[in-house]
Amino acid sequence: MVRQERAEATRSAILDGAARAFDAEGFHGTSLADIVKEAGVTKGALYFHFGSKEELAQALIAEQFNALEPVAEAGKPGVQTVIDTVHSMARRLVADVRVRAGIRLVVDRSSRTGIVHEPYTRWIELFRECLVQAQRRGDVKADLDPGRVARLIVGSWTGLQLSSQVLSGRADLSEETTLMWEMLLPSIVPPRRLERFRPEGSALEMA
Known part of the structure; x- marks a missing residue:
């Protein structure tokens, strides 16, 4: 048990060190030597847990999904679930270096290779499922395609968080996320349901 706990602590230290390095320098600007130094572990310890820089990057990209369980509304996910999930991501992006690194890795590697699409498609599908259920309850306008709305939300917030990073170091991200929803909701939700x-x-999300 002690050995297992030590191994888990080492793996966590490696992920934290890699997250700090990737967050600061990006995927292509970070070497395994940088990660070893930042994590305070040996190269052997790193290779015991992760076979490559690519494997480490994939583990951090996955953190955004491990950390963010969608907020369930009394077992009925819908529009507020999507709102709350985006706000939760905004908070974690500011507070959690692993989530920040995961987001940067997706953007960095997509701009270089153009093929890192799974994180986007997973979020789009999650939101689409929530919006389909909401539409059945009359909370989403009947003439809208939930898949296209989900894609718009993901694309809008991705651009928003990047501009927030550049303009304020993400200090205004929560406020800007609220503004995004204030602008989008009237286009998505029937007027009688907006309130x-x-x-x-x-x-629930802010608790």
């Missing part, structure tokens, strides 16, 4: 939803996030 049901909180663009700033629900009490």
Whole structure:
């Protein structure tokens, strides 16, 4: 048990060190030697847990999905679930270096290779499923395609968080995320249903 706990602590230290290095320098600007130094481990320890820099990057990209369980609304995910999930991601992007590194890795590697699409498609599909259920309840306009709306949300917030990083170091990300929802909700939700939803996030998400 002690050996297992030590191994888990080492793996966590490697992920944290890699996250700090990737967050600062990106995938192509970071070497395994940089990660070993940042994590305070030996190269042998790193290779015991991760076979390559690519494997480390994939583990950090996956962190955004491990860390963010969609917020369930009494077992009925819908529009507020999507709002809350985006706000939760905004908070974690500011507070959690692993999530920041994962987001940067996706953007860095996509700009270089153009093929890192799974994180986007996973978020789009998650939101599409929530919006399909919401549409069945009358919370999404009947003439909208939930898949296209989900893609718009993911694309809008991806651009928003990047501009927030450049303009304020993400200090205004929560506020800008709320503004995004204030602008989008009237286009997505029938007017009679708008008052049901909180663009700033629900009490459940903020708890």
